[in-house]
Amino acid sequence: xxxxxxxxxxxxxxxxxxxxxxxxxxxxxxxxxxxxxxxxxxxxxxxxxxxxxxxxxxxxxxxxxxxxxxxxxxxxxxxxxxxxxxxxxxxxxxxxxxxxxxxxxxxxxxxxxxxxxxxxxxxxxxxxxxxxxxxxxxxxxxxxxxxxxxxxxxxxxxxxxxxxxxxxxxxxxxxxxxxxxxxxxxxxxxxxxxxxxxxxxxxxxxxxxxxxxxxxxxxxxxxxxxxxxxxxxxxxxxxxxxxxxxxxxxxxxxxxxxxxxxxxxxxxxxxxxxxxxxxxxxxxxxxxxxxxxxxxxxxxxxxxxxxxxxxxxxxxxxxxxx
Amino acid sequence: xxxxxxxxxxxxxxxxxxxxxxxxxxxxxxxxxxxxxxxxxxxxxxxxxxxxxxxxxxxxxxxxxxxxxxxxxxxxxxxxxxxxxxxxxxxxxxxxxxxxxxxxxxxxxxxxxxxxxxxxxxxxxxxxxxxxxxxxxxxxxxxxxxxxxxxxxxxxxxxxxxxxxxxxxxxxxxxxxxxxxxxxxxxxxxxxxxxxxxxxxxxxxxxxxxxxxxxxxxxxxxxxxxxxxxxxxxxxxxxxxxxxxxxxxxxxxxxxxxxxxxxxxxxxxxxxxxxxxxxxxxxxxxxxxxxxxxxxxxxxxxxxxxxxxxxxxxxxxxxxxx
Numbered sequence: 001x002x003x004x005x006x007x008x009x010x011x012x013x014x015x016x017x018x019x020x021x022x023x024x025x026x027x028x029x030x031x032x033x034x035x036x037x038x039x040x041x042x043x044x045x046x047x048x049x050x051x052x053x054x055x056x057x058x059x060x061x062x063x064x065x066x067x068x069x070x071x072x073x074x075x076x077x078x079x080x081x082x083x084x085x086x087x088x089x090x091x092x093x094x095x096x097x098x099x100x101x102x103x104x105x106x107x108x109x110x111x112x113x114x115x116x117x118x119x120x121x122x123x124x125x126x127x128x129x130x131x132x133x134x135x136x137x138x139x140x141x142x143x144x145x146x147x148x149x150x151x152x153x154x155x156x157x158x159x160x161x162x163x164x165x166x167x168x169x170x171x172x173x174x175x176x177x178x179x180x181x182x183x184x185x186x187x188x189x190x191x192x193x194x195x196x197x198x199x200x201x202x203x204x205x206x207x208x209x210x211x212x213x214x215x216x217x218x219x220x221x222x223x224x225x226x227x228x229x230x231x232x233x234x235x236x237x238x239x240x241x242x243x244x245x246x247x248x249x250x251x252x253x254x255x256x257x258x259x260x261x262x263x264x265x266x267x268x269x270x271x272x273x274x275x276x277x278x279x280x281x282x283x284x285x286x287x288x289x290x291x292x293x294x295x296x297x298x299x300x301x302x303x304x305x306x307x308x309x310x311x312x313x314x315x316x317x318x319x320x321x322x
Numbered sequence: 323x324x325x326x327x328x329x330x331x332x333x334x335x336x337x338x339x340x341x342x343x344x345x346x347x348x349x350x351x352x353x354x355x356x357x358x359x360x361x362x363x364x365x366x367x368x369x370x371x372x373x374x375x376x377x378x379x380x381x382x383x384x385x386x387x388x389x390x391x392x393x394x395x396x397x398x399x400x401x402x403x404x405x406x407x408x409x410x411x412x413x414x415x416x417x418x419x420x421x422x423x424x425x426x427x428x429x430x431x432x433x434x435x436x437x438x439x440x441x442x443x444x445x446x447x448x449x450x451x452x453x454x455x456x457x458x459x460x461x462x463x464x465x466x467x468x469x470x471x472x473x474x475x476x477x478x479x480x481x482x483x484x485x486x487x488x489x490x491x492x493x494x495x496x497x498x499x500x501x502x503x504x505x506x507x508x509x510x511x512x513x514x515x516x517x518x519x520x521x522x523x524x525x526x527x528x529x530x531x532x533x534x535x536x537x538x539x540x541x542x543x544x545x546x547x548x549x550x551x552x553x554x555x556x557x558x559x560x561x562x563x564x565x566x567x568x569x570x571x572x573x574x575x576x577x578x579x580x581x582x583x584x585x586x587x588x589x590x591x592x593x594x595x596x597x598x599x600x601x602x603x604x605x606x607x608x609x610x611x612x613x614x615x616x617x618x619x620x621x622x623x624x625x626x627x628x629x630x631x632x633x634x635x636x637x638x639x640x641x642x643x644x
Contacts, residue, residue: 086558091559094558094582094583235416236418244580257586257588258567258588258589258590261466264586266576266579266580266581266584266585267583268580268583
């Protein structure tokens with residue numbers, strides 16, 4: 001099959017062996033895949049991944065049980081062992097023996113076909129177009145926040161970062177009734193949130209922020225500077241949620257965390273079922289997040305565009321010729 | 323009055339002006355004061371404090387309302403304004419306008435007399451000796467952990483650090499029924515915890531620790547190395563409580579916090595009332611924590627001893643001649 005293979009560098013391979021589903025697994029034909037920030041980090045050495053990257057996708061089951069056969073699906077990316085202590089606690093997404101689609105020990109979605117366990121697949125309602133369904137995975141990551149942290153409806157929330165994830169997080173948290181402010185560098189990216197009642201602020205342009213204004217800050221900037229700003233924005237006993245995975249460490253002073261008794265919560269993958277419900281009901285908007293779509297043959301242009309500062313979501317049509 | 327004054331260096335002053343209680347405040351004659359790690363940090367520039375340090379004390383009310391007059395008392399160290407948003411939420415310990423006894427904007431306990439608001443003082447039951455009552459403040463700091471974090475009784479807890487605070491934290495958390503292991507460098511300091519059912523481990527001497535063994539780790543080592551160990555010891559979705567306030571920052575990689583979805587909770591001062599209840603019932607032992615007691619006149623020896631690596635609690639008898 002045709003696939004993008006990461007092996008130090010990312011390259012196109014036309015004769016990669018077709019994947020063979022094992023017991024309880026399905027063969028999925030990939031329809032569309034999205035390029036995530038994590039994919040860019042992988043090409044820079046994050047996780048030391050070798051193989052086919054890609055974990056945001058919508059596809060069609062080509063071989064699987066009758067209830068899934070020919071169904072359009074999205075797929076959870078963590079494949080747990082099902083037997084260890086974490087799995088027995090219902091924390092399969094943290095199984096130490098897990099493989100992760102296109103990230104760890106398992107080929108991913110930048111290919112004609114992929115394989116995932118049947119349990120990972122969620123049928124996509126017909127009313128959700130492919131270009132929306134492909135946002136199920138990042139929307140689930142946004143929904144991980146209320147899964148981990150109780151969101152008080154009368155709280156003030158700062159979302160730092162106007163990338164795709166920040167925009168999804170702002171929409172999810174805005175639905176709770178909380179006062180949500182998003183901070184970013186691109187006024188035009190944040191503008192569609194204003195009619196939804198989200199306050200927008202351009203970082204650097206605003207007057208000095210009163211410190212301790214917010215009960216909760218979500219760091220989704222993808223840089224360590226975001227952590228420092230979050231730490232200054234939240235009130236004592238407030239919470240900072242970290243959504244960025246970064247390869248490199250940084251000089252961070254945690255003494256404010258102690259003195260102000262802050263809670264810092266790392267947050268990663270989330271639940272797919274509520275993400276699909278919100279997308280089906282049209283209650284989270286993704287249309288203005290898509291920057292461009294490329295046919296598979298133009299994958300290099302797609303990655304270049306995704307790598308540009310401030311890029312929106314880049315989709316690849318995996319079946320499209322070109 | 324006689325007092326230790328910090329003004330770049332710590333020095334003895336025999337004619338410091340007696341403090342004058344304001345409205346709602348009491349004059350307290352200091353009986354005993356304890357030297358805390360924070361006091362040592364203050365002498366090194368932490369908080370940029372100028373004045374009389376000292377915040378662990380037991381004293382006697384010399385001027386105050388009838389119900390407190392001549393009573394032996396301990397005192398909460400944060401003096402809130404009572405009017406701001408934090409105070410109205412019941413978070414006076416985080417009042418941005420607060421003074422803190424011997425730490426911020428208010429003279430402390432290394433003196434013959436101190437002044438605190440009446441609301442800060444707690445009468446000490448007669449059955450608690452002075453040398454035990456002086457542990458009320460650090461025991462309250464240990465009790466802040468279950469005030470912030472739900473302790474599941476079937477959890478595994480690692481307490482890092484066998485200093486005074488670590489020993490108190492281990493005792494407090496051990497009372498929940500959880501499996502508690504304390505990690506330290508001094509076998510003899512931890513030994514008294516073994517009959518209480520606390521497992522003890524000498525750091526470095528043990529075989530390699532299985533990572534992810536613990537649900538909760540409390541960092542009470544006073545060094546950044548403690549954070550790195552805590553991060554390795556806790557399971558995915560586990561919690562790290564930070565009890566050390568350190569002046570300097572350090573290179574810290576938070577990506578494990580994100581990938582393993584850890585929760586990091588800063589924790590500082592705690593509630594006095596339950597600390598006094600536990601001390602009155604003899605349910606937390608402090609006797610083996612006291613290293614030595616010095617008369618006020620030997621304050622230099624007291625600080626030298628407190629500054630030595632692995633020192634236990636050093637008390638100063640503030641009324642004692644010598």
